[in-house]
Amino acid sequence: MRGLRQGGVVRIEVGASVSMNKPTLHLVCGKIAAGKSTLVNELGRATGTVVVREDFWLARLYPGEQNSLADYVRNSTRLRTAMAPHLIELLRSGLSVALDFPANTPASRVWMRSLFEGAGCAHQLHYLDVADEVCKARLRQRNESAEHEFTVSDEDFDLFTAHFVPPTADEAFEVVRHGP
Numbered sequence: 001m002r003g004l005r006q007g008g009v010v011r012i013e014v015g016a017s018v019s020m021n022k023p024t025l026h027l028v029c030g031k032i033a034a035g036k037s038t039l040v041n042e043l044g045r046a047t048g049t050v051v052v053r054e055d056f057w058l059a060r061l062y063p064g065e066q067n068s069l070a071d072y073v074r075n076s077t078r079l080r081t082a083m084a085p086h087l088i089e090l091l092r093s094g095l096s097v098a099l100d101f102p103a104n105t106p107a108s109r110v111w112m113r114s115l116f117e118g119a120g121c122a123h124q125l126h127y128l129d130v131a132d133e134v135c136k137a138r139l140r141q142r143n144e145s146a147e148h149e150f151t152v153s154d155e156d157f158d159l160f161t162a163h164f165v166p167p168t169a170d171e172a173f174e175v176v177r178h179g180p
Helices: 036-044 054-061 069-092 106-119 132-145 154-161
Strands: 003-006 009-012 024-029 049-053 096-102 122-128 174-178
Touching: 024 036, 024 106, 036 049, 036 096, 036 122, 049 054, 049 069, 054 069, 054 096, 069 096, 069 106, 069 154, 096 106, 106 122, 132 154
Parallel strands: 009 174, 024 096, 024 122, 049 096, 122 174
Antiparallel strands: 003 009
């Protein structure tokens, strides 16, 4: 890997790669419609990589129950509790995992750290640094296409974005930054 250690965080140049022989947990951090799922699709094309999508599971396990931020927090917490042992076993078995769960708060990243530490594997936190205006334009297109599991209003975007916290050096993740 090519990178520069800054305050406990390895800043990896986009295009740098983790060893193909070692399982890696790929995490994504970015606002709604920043391109996290698109990036996860790309990462999932690598041999030996499994994609696991939070929205897919939430829509199927809790249909009609995703109507507020409180609903999301409750249901995603339940899903993470159920999925953690499975994700750790996938990583321990030698598979890489591209995890399409937002790593958008320090608390969510603590849970994700428990996964790669529990599996004893490498990780990369892909931070998609995209302006709100770009995300909202993409969100409107996504809503119009009706291809995503959930429709998100501009108001919901603002509500969720108010809780967004970019990764910091003291969290000591291997960060791959995408954006300006």
